[in-house]
Amino acid sequence: MELEFFLQQLITGLSNGMIIALIAIGYTMVYGIIELINFAHGDLFMLGSFLALTILGALGMDAWAGGGTWGGVLLLLLSCAVFCAGLNWTIERVAYRPLRASGKLSLLVSAIGASFILVNLGLFWGGLPMDVFAGGVAAAAPKDFPPLVPNTNLLGADSLVQLTPKDLLVVGVTLPLMLALTWIVTRTRLGKAMRATAQNPIAARLMGIDTDRVIGATFLIGGALGGFASVIYALYNNTISFQMGYRAGMDAFTAAVLGGIGSMPGAVAGAIVIGLVRAMSDGYLETRWTNTIVFGILVLILIFRPSGLLGSRAKEKV
Amino acid sequence: MKPLSMIVAAGVSLVIAAASAAQNGTIKIVSSLPRTGSANAQTGTIVNGIKMAIAEVGGKIDGYEIAYEDWDDASPQRGNWDPTVEAQNANKAVVDSTIVGYIGTFNSGAAKISMPQLNRAGLVMISPANTYSGLTKPGLGEANEPAIYRPSGKINYFRVVPTDDLQGAVAAEFVAASGAKRVFVLHDRELYGKGIAEVFERRAKELGMEVAGLEGIDTKAANYKSLAQKVKFAKSDAAFFGGTTQTNAGQVAKDLRSAGFTGMLVVPDGCCEEAFIQAAGAKNLEGNTFVTFGGLPPAELTGRGAQFRDAYHKMYNAEPEAYAVYGYECARVLLDAIRRASTKDRAGVLQAVAQTKEFDGALGTWSFDANGDTTNRVMSINAVKDGKFVFVKRAGDASASGAAKGSETPSDAPAR
Numbered sequence: 001m002e003l004e005f006f007l008q009q010l011i012t013g014l015s016n017g018m019i020i021a022l023i024a025i026g027y028t029m030v031y032g033i034i035e036l037i038n039f040a041h042g043d044l045f046m047l048g049s050f051l052a053l054t055i056l057g058a059l060g061m062d063a064w065a066g067g068g069t070w071g072g073v074l075l076l077l078l079s080c081a082v083f084c085a086g087l088n089w090t091i092e093r094v095a096y097r098p099l100r101a102s103g104k105l106s107l108l109v110s111a112i113g114a115s116f117i118l119v120n121l122g123l124f125w126g127g128l129p130m131d132v133f134a135g136g137v138a139a140a141a142p143k144d145f146p147p148l149v150p151n152t153n154l155l156g157a158d159s160l161v162q163l164t165p166k167d168l169l170v171v172g173v174t175l176p177l178m179l180a181l182t183w184i185v186t187r188t189r190l191g192k193a194m195r196a197t198a199q200n201p202i203a204a205r206l207m208g209i210d211t212d213r214v215i216g217a218t219f220l221i222g223g224a225l226g227g228f229a230s231v232i233y234a235l236y237n238n239t240i241s242f243q244m245g246y247r248a249g250m251d252a253f254t255a256a257v258l259g260g261i262g263s264m265p266g267a268v269a270g271a272i273v274i275g276l277v278r279a280m281s282d283g284y285l286e287t288r289w290t291n292t293i294v295f296g297i298l299v300l301i302l303i304f305r306p307s308g309l310l311g312s313r314a315k316e317k318v
Numbered sequence: 319m320k321p322l323s324m325i326v327a328a329g330v331s332l333v334i335a336a337a338s339a340a341q342n343g344t345i346k347i348v349s350s351l352p353r354t355g356s357a358n359a360q361t362g363t364i365v366n367g368i369k370m371a372i373a374e375v376g377g378k379i380d381g382y383e384i385a386y387e388d389w390d391d392a393s394p395q396r397g398n399w400d401p402t403v404e405a406q407n408a409n410k411a412v413v414d415s416t417i418v419g420y421i422g423t424f425n426s427g428a429a430k431i432s433m434p435q436l437n438r439a440g441l442v443m444i445s446p447a448n449t450y451s452g453l454t455k456p457g458l459g460e461a462n463e464p465a466i467y468r469p470s471g472k473i474n475y476f477r478v479v480p481t482d483d484l485q486g487a488v489a490a491e492f493v494a495a496s497g498a499k500r501v502f503v504l505h506d507r508e509l510y511g512k513g514i515a516e517v518f519e520r521r522a523k524e525l526g527m528e529v530a531g532l533e534g535i536d537t538k539a540a541n542y543k544s545l546a547q548k549v550k551f552a553k554s555d556a557a558f559f560g561g562t563t564q565t566n567a568g569q570v571a572k573d574l575r576s577a578g579f580t581g582m583l584v585v586p587d588g589c590c591e592e593a594f595i596q597a598a599g600a601k602n603l604e605g606n607t608f609v610t611f612g613g614l615p616p617a618e619l620t621g622r623g624a625q626f627r628d629a630y631h632k633m634y635n636a637e638p639e640a641y642a643v644y645g646y647e648c649a650r651v652l653l654d655a656i657r658r659a660s661t662k663d664r665a666g667v668l669q670a671v672a673q674t675k676e677f678d679g680a681l682g683t684w685s686f687d688a689n690g691d692t693t694n695r696v697m698s699i700n701a702v703k704d705g706k707f708v709f710v711k712r713a714g715d716a717s718a719s720g721a722a723k724g725s726e727t728p729s730d731a732p733a734r
Contacts, residue, residue: 004551005547005548005551008547008551009544009547012543012544012547013544016540016541016543019540120394123394134592134596137359137592138356138358138359138592138593138596140354140355140356140358140397141355141356141359141563141593141596141597142356142563142566142568142569142593142596142597143596143597144568144572144596144597144598144599144600146599147599151576153578160550160551162547162577162578233540236541237540237541237569238572238576238599239541239568239569239572239597242397243397243538244540246538247538247539247540248540251540278544279543279544282542282544282545282548283544283545283547283548286533286534287533287534287535287536287545288507288533288534288536290536291536
């Protein structure tokens with residue numbers, strides 16, 4: 001009983017952590033390359049899930065709910081990734097690039113502005129007169145996301161511990177994405193250019209790297225990961241709301257800082273730590289302590305390792 | 319004729335603001351309800367109810383024009399009621415001397431903010447939906463409640479819904495009657511949700527049930543899977559969530575079911591709205607989930623209530639939400655008081671409202687008691703079937719004696 005409970009919380013914590021990780025990478029990549037905390041990222045993720053629900057409603061896919069429609073899931077994943085990547089690239093092009101020379105603070109304010117715009121887009125989107133939005137009568141209400149991925153227990157219906165296709169979906173999508181990303185960053189020309197731009201944009205430009213293009217590509221990749229995360233989040237939690245970007249973004253940003261902002265493996269490690277700590281605290285202590293514990297751990301780590309779990313101590317750029 | 323400067327002065331000095339109300343022959347009523355966010359589906363029908371009551375009297379009483387303004391106490395940032403906005407609304411009402419009645423609020427937490435402000439101004443406030451007991455009943459809330467809401471010492475706050483000490487007890491009795499032995503109690507850590515959960519817990523223990531846990535949730539969390547597993551592993555055969563759709567009741571219900579919890583789940587009237595079904599997903603609520611409500615659903619109303627329902631159908635071509643009739647009742651009792659008031663100003667209307675006795679309303683015949691509460695105690699238990707609320711049974715009438723015990727022994731209450 002005790003062991004089963006522990007295993008259960010472990011599974012829940014890992015799944016939640018991996019979803020946070022996908023969002024956290026979007027924060028950490030952008031920070032790594034232009035030192036901007038992209039506040040709009042969580043809300044970008046939120047819009048991705050609204051697109052997923054819209055596609056689902058338009059194609060009548062909610063009728064397949066519970067049937068394990070992996071083709072449908074793949075379609076959602078791809079379309080939301082493309083959408084979020086494109087949107088993130090556009091935001092960079094319109095709201096960040098023109099301000100890049102004017103200092104970090106202007107960029108930050110621009111990011112907060114972009115975040116507000118996206119939240120309100122989500123509010124508007126939720127009010128569209130579609131069946132999946134309940135006819136749009138209550139735009140701000142949380143929306144039920146049909147369970148395309150079934151909730152059956154793979155360990156047998158009698159088992160106390162639940163391992164469902166949802167958990168497998170989270171791991172099955174997140175792990176390959178992270179491997180692919182690691183490969184891009186460490187093994188490809190684009191990855192090399194990204195690392196060079198992150199280290200020293202001026203030197204990178206002198207070496208013939210088109211830094212604007214590289215930064216654009218970073219936003220594309222970060223946005224795509226946010227898009228993947230939005231679909232997984234929606235399929236795992238089965239609820240989306242125009243306000244969900246704030247909390248998801250907060251958790252992901254905390255994970256990125258915990259792991260060492262700018263470090264990709266760090267963001268993943270930080271996210272998994274947060275997911276596990278949340279699950280264990282909810283399970284063994286009381287829910288009301290959970291946030292205190294998560295942020296308590298963050299403070300402790302930052303006191304003893306100011307650069308985060310896996311972060312390298314970056315010199316302040318002038 | 320009083321000079322204009324007098325009117326200006328009246329606006330500034332809050333207490334005597336009512337003096338100029340009769341001047342222009344217009345009397346104003348306002349409502350302050352969350353009109354932005356998911357509560358809007360519910361509050362929209364409350365506003366419709368208020369408008370219907372005003373239309374019934376032809377928008378005129380004794381030659382005075384009745385003007386009505388529909389104010390929003392929510393903000394887009396919160397998607398829910400906002401303390402800042404509610405405070406602003408109360409201020410706005412206090413300084414406008416033509417306003418003689420304030421219908422609101424929807425959320426008990428919001429009432430806490432505007433009650434003292436309106437009390438100082440002697441402006442009558444009638445709520446269609448606040449159910450937190452401490453707002454009116456001594457000994458059931460914090461030690462300084464309800465005196466803290468009545469700085470002037472006089473009562474200006476009334477409500478037409480039965481309170482949580484009655485509703486929470488009804489929910490516990492219903493769970494006990496189902497044969498459940500062990501119950502897990504969750505709440506949203508807000509005034510209303512925590513209050514009703516604690517009433518539930520107390521009554522559950524009195525009825526001999528074991529309480530497996532009492533926990534407040536993080537209302538912004540993405541999911542409650544860990545917590546839901548805890549409820550399941552605690553071998554609870556029933557669960558209660560004190561909270562509203564806006565504090566994530568939908569996700570709580572959904573995660574309890576997906577964690578494999580099959581016991582009875584009971585939620586209070588804060589979830590008695592379409593948005594809850596929308597958020598939780600109708601399938602997750604089928605079968606063993608019940609919603610208590612401090613009154614009867616529209617379909618069960620009789621007499622004047624049934625007339626209201628039919629008129630509503632005709633006028634708006636839609637189903638009124640559960641609270642619509644309470645909005646209607648608030649406006650009717652207020653208009654009736656305006657009619658009876660000897661002077662059509664704040665003091666006159668307040669006095670007339672307080673004297674409401676044996677009111678022939680849409681909710682039956684009822685009076686306001688010395689605390690400002692309705693004497694009406696009829697409640698209902700509802701379930702969800704095919705994505706719609708269905709009436710299960712009437713409750714409350716019989717339990718009134720059991721619940722009243724709580725108010726007779728206030729000594730242990732403030733310590734909670």
